[in-house]
Amino acid sequence: MSKVKRDAKVTKAKILQEARTLFSIKGFDATTTDDIAKSSGVNKALIYYYFKNKAGLYAQVMSGLFDTIYDEVVCARGSCNSTTDELHAFVKTYAEYAYKHSYFPALLLRELSDSGAHLPELMFASMRKVFILLSEILQKGEREGVFIKSIPILVHFMIIGTINLMVTTAPLRKKAMEIDDSVDSCAECSTDKITTDIFQTIQKSLEVK
Template sequence: MGEIRDANRSKKSIIVAATKLFAKDGFDGVSVDAIAKEAGVNKAMLYYYYKNKSKLYEVVVDMVLEDIYKTVLEKNSQHKKPIDKLYSFIETFAKYAKANPHLSFFMLNELASDGKKLPRDMFLGLRKIFGLLVDILKEGEKKGCFKKTKPIIVHFMIVGAINLFISTKNLRKSVEDELGAEVCNECKIDEVARYLYDYITKGIS
């Protein structure tokens, strides 16, 4: 039983722990010791495999964004019509965010920090996802089914609404007695996706 030494297992457990903790408390809110403890490895292993805390954070964010990008990209390729692609974009993103709530934290955090945190091209991941939507909107425009619009605004409507909805799950639950139905605890993420699709298509049709 090769349980004793296994580089891959160690590396992966570090990533899993770091993803979990960074998503919960942010880069500055987590100590390297805490990550090592959560991962069940010696702290020096983090430096051995990932050089330092910042680099580890970059790897985590890159992985998270790359994964959502690939997921959306793959689902999108299954559709032909721009309007179907648009729905697929929204729905896939929404479902993914629901299944992987850490995504919302990282996206909101990276976007909110405005490139101050890590000067690298960490935003490549964000740009790639945005690029998918740009292509959909441009194609629709060319084919005459969409009116001209501002992709960045549409993009921020979609990812803003979905990420905020996901990341405020507990928050909304805690105030439901005061605000009642308005905070929409019974809402499924599918409903958010449908509203977004509905409002946006009406806007660009």
């Protein structure tokens, strides 16, 4: 039995994990450092010991999430054999991640809503990496003559904006449907259906005639 009583790595990881869960559910403001400490079974001061302050912890949580998405897109892109496929992989990977970790879109929207004001460098860099990835796909397609010239950031926001809103409003749309189902708000749509529809929309708009 090599029961280690103290292990900085484990402790730090535990705090990060609990913080991710709590920030996810309740957002930055509503999550208290007391909450995080309690969930992690750790003294509150350790948060300051390891992460400087609440904001520092948050930044690390968030860029961790973006890095994961980035890695997943890169991975999915690996098994593509056309640029159109790569675009599809981008949409699919992002959508699947967003639906699987449904707290993520909420965090992202919240973060963007107090826009840049105090967006940590770390997080900004991680976010940007994902955008650059899409830009490359679009540029490649353009060079190959399969996509028309586009404004990358608009394509990017069209994809992630739509997905994020679909995920965050899911409970809302369900509630709405119960009250009034005269207009289809895709309350029961599968991730796959949504992915497909978004991809097709984007693809059609990029199509070379």
